[in-house]
Amino acid sequence: MAIQSVNRALDILFLFTNTKPRLGITDISNLLGLTKPTVHGLVQTLTSRGFLYQDPESRKYSLGLKIHEIGTILCSTLKINQVGAGPARRLADATNYMIRIAIWDRDEILVTFNVFPGSQTINYQQLGPRVPAYCSASGKALLSMMPSKKIEQYVKQTPLKPYTPKTITTVKQLKNELEKARINGYAEDREEYLPGLFCISAPIFNQNGSPYAAISVSGGFQFFSNEELDTISQQMKEAAAEISRSLGYFHQATPI
């Protein structure tokens, strides 16, 4: 049983966009095909709770800051952040690079946690950004561990749009990358999404043994020597394994 008024209230929230950030009652009424008294009641409720904000001058509405509050709570309730914060912090200090944790969400990579090296900087325990899986190290790390059926499905329905000259745009290239990731235990992103940004990422598994999240090390490409890559990837894989264990994952012992 879906609650009509709740659905409509959520519909109203998603009417606001980059290009239409401010809406009036009549706008909303027209967009949703609802009467003005109905819209007014819903909008007033959302406004009284801080999910909408009414500009006193124009009387137009925009999204309210209470949305940020619930977003912060979402972030702190994510299990991966709760168990990943410690290992990520230690990895940041050990490597002196930015560390991120990300999860797979609707075929994209959603960053859930950011740590910068040195205790003098803030832990961004906050969500975002969202990045296509095929051109991020974490995306490839996760994809490489998914069943081949899922990979086929992914490449079939995902246009490999180039973001930089180095973005992978063919299925063959992508599959090669995934194979390499399976061998190395980590995936790479060599300026495939942002120029100058080089990342490596290792998958994190949950108690079902499914690839659930990924931890990544980001740095300027010029700073990663081959030797450094060996050291850092090793530390990163250990951090990933530690988090996987915290999530209840036990690596299968090799059968005799």
Next chain:
Amino acid sequence: MAIQSVNRALDILFLFTNTKPRLGITDISNLLGLTKPTVHGLVQTLTSRGFLYQDPESRKYSLGLKIHEIGTILCSTLKINQVGAGPARRLADATNYMIRIAIWDRDEILVTFNVFPGSQTINYQQLGPRVPAYCSASGKALLSMMPSKKIEQYVKQTPLKPYTPKTITTVKQLKNELEKARINGYAEDREEYLPGLFCISAPIFNQNGSPYAAISVSGGFQFFSNEELDTISQQMKEAAAEISRSLGYFHQATPI
């Protein structure tokens, strides 16, 4: 007219916390004093929209990732971000430090935009973190431009809790800082919230001439020489003025 079911749906969302990240129907029913069928309908609606997530195994509910999506939209619809992105990016590249834009929200500082120097790093056009006003450069920059009545009200109802050994904990010290900020045109934060973090921040005014937001430059304290401080604070004040003008603020000409 407040819509009961919408209010209840929002109540449900705020039941989830750091310490209680997963709740069942009975839990929610008890916490809100509602019957189970009522709660179930609301929860199902929120789940179908992605605002809640039900774990298939435990059947418990937690906050859903759709909350992040609406948070992203909130961020991109904020006028201050829309007009501040350009100047902030240029300031980051000019100074080679992290730049942030923040607004005053319920006596706290809410960061709405982060830019890191160099095009190789990502613009965090995302909300958070939230920091007490009295121990952040942006908070002091904004507070310094508020009417003295508002300042009195602020210090009266805000406990000056220490975060570091250098946090300002007396009203007198804070007022001295505000006076200094008014003279300099920017405020400072010398490791008052996080050890090793030094920031300066200049206020941004809206078309009413009210202090509305602040732009800050963050860096390790050891990297700020006096000379550098002069240059950077000047560039920062110019960026702040540019954003203020974009918001419709015209600086009063000095009367003859």
Next chain:
DNA sequence: TTTTTCATTTCAATAATCAGAAATATAAAA
């Protein structure tokens, strides 16, 4: 000033939701 626009409120009929109690379903625990 008058006109226009749109937010807000009113009202009564209609539709949707809720409470309360109880039944059924489902999964974990004993």
Next chain:
DNA sequence: TTTTATATTTCTGATTATTGAAATGAAAAA
């Protein structure tokens, strides 16, 4: 296996929300 706990569904009268048309209020435009 049975027991236990809890999610989910069912039902009906009571409560609450929505519609549609119209009126009022309040600010901006002409």
